[in-house]
Every structure is written in structure tokens, then in C-alpha cells.
Amino acid sequence: MLLNEERLTDRIAKARLDAIVAATPENVTYVSGFWALPQWIRRGPQVFVLWPKEGVDSAEIITSTSTLDLIADQSPWITRVRRFGAFHLEPIHREPRDQVTRRHLELRSCPEHEDAVEALISAIREARLDRGRIGFDEAGFATGQVGRLTAQLPRVQWVQASSLLREVRAVKTAGEVDRLRRAAQIAETSIAAAMAVARDGASEQDLARVLHTQTIEEGGEPVLGCIGFGERSALMNVQPSGRRLRPGDVIRFDVGGRFRHYRADVARTAVFGPVPHEVIRYCRALLTGIEHACTMIRPGMPARQVYQEVVGAVRQAGIPQYRRNHVGHGIGLDGYDAPVLSPESTEEIEAGMVLCIETPFYAPGRWGLQVEDTILVLERGVERLMTTDGRLLEAMT
Amino acid sequence: MLLNEERLTDRIAKARLDAIVAATPENVTYVSGFWALPQWIRRGPQVFVLWPKEGVDSAEIITSTSTLDLIADQSPWITRVRRFGAFHLEPIHREPRDQVTRRHLELRSCPEHEDAVEALISAIREARLDRGRIGFDEAGFATGQVGRLTAQLPRVQWVQASSLLREVRAVKTAGEVDRLRRAAQIAETSIAAAMAVARDGASEQDLARVLHTQTIEEGGEPVLGCIGFGERSALMNVQPSGRRLRPGDVIRFDVGGRFRHYRADVARTAVFGPVPHEVIRYCRALLTGIEHACTMIRPGMPARQVYQEVVGAVRQAGIPQYRRNHVGHGIGLDGYDAPVLSPESTEEIEAGMVLCIETPFYAPGRWGLQVEDTILVLERGVERLMTTDGRLLEAMT
Numbered sequence: 001m002l003l004n005e006e007r008l009t010d011r012i013a014k015a016r017l018d019a020i021v022a023a024t025p026e027n028v029t030y031v032s033g034f035w036a037l038p039q040w041i042r043r044g045p046q047v048f049v050l051w052p053k054e055g056v057d058s059a060e061i062i063t064s065t066s067t068l069d070l071i072a073d074q075s076p077w078i079t080r081v082r083r084f085g086a087f088h089l090e091p092i093h094r095e096p097r098d099q100v101t102r103r104h105l106e107l108r109s110c111p112e113h114e115d116a117v118e119a120l121i122s123a124i125r126e127a128r129l130d131r132g133r134i135g136f137d138e139a140g141f142a143t144g145q146v147g148r149l150t151a152q153l154p155r156v157q158w159v160q161a162s163s164l165l166r167e168v169r170a171v172k173t174a175g176e177v178d179r180l181r182r183a184a185q186i187a188e189t190s191i192a193a194a195m196a197v198a199r200d201g202a203s204e205q206d207l208a209r210v211l212h213t214q215t216i217e218e219g220g221e222p223v224l225g226c227i228g229f230g231e232r233s234a235l236m237n238v239q240p241s242g243r244r245l246r247p248g249d250v251i252r253f254d255v256g257g258r259f260r261h262y263r264a265d266v267a268r269t270a271v272f273g274p275v276p277h278e279v280i281r282y283c284r285a286l287l288t289g290i291e292h293a294c295t296m297i298r299p300g301m302p303a304r305q306v307y308q309e310v311v312g313a314v315r316q317a318g319i320p321q322y323r324r325n326h327v328g329h330g331i332g333l334d335g336y337d338a339p340v341l342s343p344e345s346t347e348e349i350e351a352g353m354v355l356c357i358e359t360p361f362y363a364p365g366r367w368g369l370q371v372e373d374t375i376l377v378l379e380r381g382v383e384r385l386m387t388t389d390g391r392l393l394e395a396m397t
Numbered sequence: 398m399l400l401n402e403e404r405l406t407d408r409i410a411k412a413r414l415d416a417i418v419a420a421t422p423e424n425v426t427y428v429s430g431f432w433a434l435p436q437w438i439r440r441g442p443q444v445f446v447l448w449p450k451e452g453v454d455s456a457e458i459i460t461s462t463s464t465l466d467l468i469a470d471q472s473p474w475i476t477r478v479r480r481f482g483a484f485h486l487e488p489i490h491r492e493p494r495d496q497v498t499r500r501h502l503e504l505r506s507c508p509e510h511e512d513a514v515e516a517l518i519s520a521i522r523e524a525r526l527d528r529g530r531i532g533f534d535e536a537g538f539a540t541g542q543v544g545r546l547t548a549q550l551p552r553v554q555w556v557q558a559s560s561l562l563r564e565v566r567a568v569k570t571a572g573e574v575d576r577l578r579r580a581a582q583i584a585e586t587s588i589a590a591a592m593a594v595a596r597d598g599a600s601e602q603d604l605a606r607v608l609h610t611q612t613i614e615e616g617g618e619p620v621l622g623c624i625g626f627g628e629r630s631a632l633m634n635v636q637p638s639g640r641r642l643r644p645g646d647v648i649r650f651d652v653g654g655r656f657r658h659y660r661a662d663v664a665r666t667a668v669f670g671p672v673p674h675e676v677i678r679y680c681r682a683l684l685t686g687i688e689h690a691c692t693m694i695r696p697g698m699p700a701r702q703v704y705q706e707v708v709g710a711v712r713q714a715g716i717p718q719y720r721r722n723h724v725g726h727g728i729g730l731d732g733y734d735a736p737v738l739s740p741e742s743t744e745e746i747e748a749g750m751v752l753c754i755e756t757p758f759y760a761p762g763r764w765g766l767q768v769e770d771t772i773l774v775l776e777r778g779v780e781r782l783m784t785t786d787g788r789l790l791e792a793m794t
Binding site for chain 2: 024025026037038041042043044066067069070072073086087088089090092094096097098100101104105138139141142143144146160205209212213216217219221222223224226231232234235236237238239241321323324325334335336361362363364365366
């Protein structure tokens with residue numbers, strides 16, 4: 001199970017909840033193991049998971065009839081399913097031999113509910129939670145739906161719970177770490193592939209094509225692909241353009257796809273030919289910040305302390321004016337999981353967190369430099385989940 | 398401008414609105430031309446567009462400071478911008494030479510608002526709309542945000558407007574049609590590339606890798622990649638697995654990426670070696686449904702009539718028991734734009750609509766067959782936006 005069930009149970013108990021309802025794609029996949037294609041690739045289609053405090057055996061997935069094939073094929077750890085809406089299949093003439101089809105047809109034999117909210121209400125009633133205290137993942141409900149719930153289940157005490165689920169997701173299980181490690185390494189290999197075509201006259205788009213193709217070759221899915229040359233490297237969200245590589249350019253990569261639904265977010269800086277000495281010196285200082293984070297991070301440390309130490313290390317290493325809104329964040333099913341490593345953060349570092357530590361530096365009109373590494377917090381120290389460090393790369397001239 | 402401004406102005410007038418606020422990624426990009434990376438690749442980050450009835454010159458984009466580089470680089474047709482939140486850049490030492498950086502710095506000189514909703518409220522007040530009738534794109538607001546708006550702007554009359562924007566988006570401009578045509582043709586080429594590796598022992602995942610790589614090579618982005626062999630072709634959302642191709646298998650593709658933000662959704666069926674004659678006969682009948690749609694669709698026709706005619710044509714052509722929840726939908730920035738070609742639809746076909754016409758047929762445990770084509774509705778008839786038709790493909794044995 002990818003879910004950290006112990007942590008979920010603990011947070012539900014601390015919030016004195018009788019149940020929680022997951023609703024965003026990330027939270028649905030996280031608590032159930034069910035990845036519903038339409039919910040992930042579009043805005044609108046809904047899936048809910050009702051998770052009573054008793055745990056996984058009493059939990060239920062609420063999804064549209066048209067997605068039951070995915071449940072049959074994925075075998076999520078929650079096996080109780082409630083469906084809504086119609087979807088026509090041909091009647092069968094003989095008992096199918098394959099297990100996925102058999103499970104699919106079995107799931108279709110459940111009663112059909114009108115819509116997602118109606119199905120959720122019936123699940124809550126059947127679980128005798130209609131006088132309970134229920135945490136709901138407010139970020140995943142559409143306008144008006146919460147009103148329908150409160151009107152039809154007036155005795156339920158509703159509590160917003162998106163932040164509770166975010167907090168549970170912050171500490172990764174071993175299975176999640178495996179996927180995040182692989183996702184990060186796919187990003188590294190993809191950057192290396194793009195660097196192999198970084199030569200005079202290659203465009204940002206040329207590099208991006210190679211980057212994304214490599215991600216696919218390795219079994220990943222492209223998501224983030226910021227690649228900027230020269231003055232464009234200072235655009236924080238730079239989208240690859242026809243801008244061609246010229247001697248003296250900095251190249252900034254801030255990239256990462258998904259591997260089995262888990263995200264990568266990796267940054268590297270490269271140079272093509274001679275660049276101002278400042279660039280080399282600054283890159284070393286930014287790397288020092290990351291290295292310092294890796295030696296200093298421990299469970300129990302406030303996230304804002306990590307921020308202060310990393311910014312301090314970069315300043316001391318050669319960029320005295322270094323300023324930054326944050327120096328990293330968690331990563332998981334979402335590209336920005338908890339915690340945020342910022343001066344305002346009230347979060348605390350815990351063993352099992354997977355963090356992207358980053359020290360970007362944007363000098364508008366000149367260049368942008370960035371190192372971003374993925375690390376796992378251990379009981380005593382950190383484990384790097386990557387095979388390279390953030391040293392300045394050089395394109396072949 | 399990709400936006401159909403005339404249609405937007407008309408619908409705003411018909412609904413007697415003084416302004417409209419776009420909030421979902423699709424609607425923001427549609428009305429402004431601004432594509433905000435964080436809003437598209439994650440759930441949570443927000444962008445709003447305030448569009449007063451006076452039109453584009455009085456409209457305003459409301460976005461986070463950290464995305465202003467994208468506005469500078471994309472030059473959307475709305476030029477007024479309001480920003481919220483902080484994002485640090487190094488101070489500049491000399492006036493930058495490139496236009497994008499200059500525009501980026503100019504945008505940063507606007508006042509900084511606390512958050513998205515606060516910025517929206519200030520935009521509404523400055524536009525003297527605080528006693529107006531405002532349509533809001535409810536699908537793009539987070540829980541509690543509408544409450545803040547109504548509390549702080551108590552004299553505004555708020556009207557839900559997501560469906561109005563969906564209706565505007567249904568009739569495409571020439572620029573949108575160009576992108577949709579290219580997106581559909583990239584999907585076709587990607588299917589052809591995947592078919593070239595469809596041989597004995599190749600896995601669904603092998604074909605998917607080639608499919609997505611081809612999409613990237615052609616300048617697209619992978620999104621949908623359902624590829625199923627044999628009994629798995631009957632799973633409607635089939636995600637590519639290690640299942641290997643065997644003689645006698647049907648292969649079903651339901652795929653499509655994005656090209657410059659616009660979606661493709663194309664389906665084709667192939668066979669590998671000898672298959673039951675039924676498969677060939679049924680595929681012909683399903684194709685007849687599509688062909689009939691292409692000869693019969695005219696502006697002014699009720700969407701449900703298209704449904705009835707297509708289902709009727711498939712039945713007459715050899716599948717008398719054919720049943721289906723819908724036979725297609727619009728396509729644009731979203732994979733499912735208006736209209737829906739279903740028996741319940743109250744929509745009407747209009748010239749300029751781009752439609753995916755589809756006739757899937759799922760026989761659980763045996764095979765799934767599907768044809769899905771993209772067409773443009775003209776004043777007199779339709780134009781196919783694709784280069785191939787949905788004839789059954791054959792993998793080389």
C-alpha cells in the first residue's frame with residue numbers, strides 16, 4: 001500500500017473525525033490506490049473516497065460507471081465500490097476467462113446512483129455516519145456540492161480536511177519513495193539526453209523534444225519542461241522556444257515528469273562556451289546551499305530553519321545579497337507536497353519526507369541559475385534520491 | 398485572437414451581465430490567450446480574468462507575480478494585468494535589451510495584492526463594477542472564495558457562468574480550428590507510428606511509447622493514450638500494460654495529445670492476423686455511423702438528432718442491438734467541449750463547431766472496437782480535419 005495508513009488513522013483520531021472524504025485526484029489516488037483517468041486528465045469528473053476511522057476494510061470508492069474498468073485492472077487496496085451514472089457495454093454470451101473482465105462485470109452489478117454526490121450521501125448513510133463528524137477534502141468539491149451535502153445530511157458535522165490529507169501525504173511510505181526515486185532519476189537521465197544535443201544552433205525546443213522523449217523511453221510521462229537559454233534562462237517558467245544556443249549562454253533546466261503517478265522536479269544549470277566568471281562562482285554558491293541542506297537536515301527541525309540555513313549558506317558561499325521566497329518543498333503525487341521550506345512555514349521536518357531542495361537565482365535579462373535535488377529525510381540525516389549532484393554542466397562546444 | 402469575442406459579447410449581453418470572471422484553466426486561456434503553467438499542471442494555483450462587457454480593452458488578467466514571465470513571453474491579447482503574491486528577482490544593473498525581459502519588469506512594477514481573491518475584488522472595484530451583475534466561472538473557484546466575494550462586494554449580483562463560457566467556446570475561431578486540425582493529425586501520425594511496431598510479442602506499452610514519442614516529435618504533448626490488445630481492447634479506459642500482441646487480437650486506440658494547448662481525441666481499431674468475421678462486419682457498421690454523421694450534420698440540427706441518426710445508421714449497417722450513451726462531443730482546450738451528442742442533449746449544432754464523432758462498441762472479454770474522427774461543421778456540411786478515415790487497420794503479421 002502506498003498510503004501511510006498509520007499516519008492517516010492517527011490524524012483522523014487527533015481531529016476527532018468519524019470519517020474523511022477524499023476528493024482531489026491526488027487525495028483519491030493516495031488513500032485508495034485508484035487512479036481515475038478522466039479525473040486526472042480533465043477538470044470536472046469526480047471520484048470520492050469515503051474512509052471511516054475504522055480503516056481500509058470499511059472504506060469505499062465512489063466513481064462513475066465508465067471508470068470501473070480501471071478499478072478492475074488496477075486492483076486498488078480499497079475493494080468496496082459504489083458507482084454512479086450509466087455506461088453501456090454489450091451483454092456477455094459466455095463467462096469471460098480473464099480476471100479483469102470478471103471483476104469489471106462484478107463491479108457493474110452494484111446499484112447505479114444518479115450522480116457522485118448522491119452516491120456519496122448513500123455511502124455515508126449506509127455506514128451510519130449521518131450523525132458523525134466528517135472531514136471533507138474541500139479542494140475537490142464543486143461549487144454547490146457541499147451545500148447539497150449539508151442540506152441532505154443536516155446532522156453531520158462537516159470539517160474542512162484538505163490540509164489534514166496534505167499533512168498525511170507529507171511522510172512517504174517505502175513504495176512511494178521507490179517511485180519518487182525513479183521519477184527523479186528519469187528526470188536526470190532526460191536532462192543528460194537533452195545536454196547531448198545542446199550545441200551551437202540547437203533550439204530550446206530541440207532540447208525539450210529530446211528531454212521528453214527520453215522521459216517516455218524510461219517509462220515516465222512528461223509534465224514540467226522549463227528550458228531556457230541565455231537571457232531566457234532568467235524567466236522562471238520559461239517555455240521552450242525557437243531561441244538558438246549561442247556561445248556564452250547559460251542553459252537552465254527545471255524539469256520533471258511522473259513515474260507511476262509520482263512527480264519529479266529537478267533543476268540543473270549548464271553553460272555553453274565561456275561565460276562570465278560570476279556565473280561559475282554563483283553556481284558554486286547555490287550548490288553549497290544544497291550541500292549544506294543535505295548535511296544539516298534532521299527530523300524535528302522546523303522547516304523555516306532549513307530555509308534560514310540554506311539561504312545563509314548561499315550568502316556565505318559567495319552571493320551575499322541572496323534572497324528567496326522558499327528553498328524547497330515536499331514532492332509526491334503533487335509537485336508541491338508539504339512541507340514548504342519558507343520563512344513563514346510552521347511545519348516541522350519528519351523522517352520519511354521527500355524534499356526538493358532548490359536554490360534558484362534569477363538575474364533578469366542576463367541569466368537564471370538553479371540547482372534542485374530530491375532527498376529523503378532519514379532518522380539521522382538524509383539520503384539523496386539522485387545519481388548526480390548539481391554541479392554546473394558544460395555543453396560540448 | 399483565438400477567442401470568439403463576438404460570441405462572448407453576445408452571450409454576456411443576452412445574460413444581461415456587466416462583466417464575467419473566468420477562472421478555470423480552459424476559460425482563462427480561452428478569454429485571455431494566457432497559458433499559466435502552474436494552473437495547468439497542478440490543482441490549486443489560480444488565475445482570473447475580469448472581462449467587462451465593453452470587451453478586450455477593458456479586460457484584465459489577475460495572476461501571481463511568479464507567472465508574469467509567461468505573460469511577457471506570450472503577449473496575450475489582454476494587456477492589463479494585476480498581480481498578487483511576492484517573487485524575488487535580482488535587481489537589474491542596466492536596462493535589459495530584450496523585449497520579453499523589459500515587459501516582465503514592467504509587469505512587476507504594478508502594485509502587489511495579497512492573494513487572488515483580494516486582487517479580483519480590487520479589479521472589480523476599480524472597474525466600478527461593485528454594483529454590477531457579474532457572471533462568475535464557478536467551476537474555477539475554491540471552497541470559501543465565493544463567500545469572500547459576496548461578503549466584500551455585497552452589492553454585486555453574482556450569477557454562475559461556467560456554462561455560458563462553455564457555450565461560447567463551442568464555436569471555434571479560425572485559429573482554434575488550425576490548432577485542432579494539427580492536434581488531430583498528430584494523433585493520426587502517432588497511431589501510424591505505433592502500428593509500425595505492432596507485431597507478434599510487442600506489448601501495449603511498447604506501442605504507447607512509440608505513440609507518445611511521435612506526438613512529441615511532431616510538437617505535441619501526450620495526454621490520452623488508451624491502447625488495448627485482445628480482451629483488453631474492451632476496457633474503455635485501457636491503460637497500456639505488458640500484455641503482448643498475439644495473432645487474432647483486436648487493437649483499440651483511443652488517443653490524443655495537445656497541440657499549442659488544444660486537444661485531440663481520435664480512435665482507431667486494428668487487427669493482428671485472422672479475427673472473427675464479426676469484428677470486420679461490426680467495424681464496417683461503426684464506420685458507417687461516422688460516414689453518415691459526416692453527410693448529415695448541418696447547422697441548426699439538434700445534437701440529439703445527430704445521436705439518433707448515427708445510432709440508427711450503425712444499427713442498419715449491421716449491429717441491430719447497437720446502444721450508446723453518446724456518439725461524440727465538441728473538442729477544444731478541453732477534451733470534452735460542448736455540445737454532447739446524446740439523447741438528453743438540448744444543444745444545437747452550429748457552424749464552426751469542431752466535433753469528435755465516435756461509435757465505440759465494447760464486448761467484454763472479447764474485444765472493443767471504435768472509430769472516432771474530428772470534423773468541423775460548415776455552413777453547408779462538414780469538413781474532416783483528418784487525413785485518414787476510420788477503416789480497420791491491419792498490423793503486419
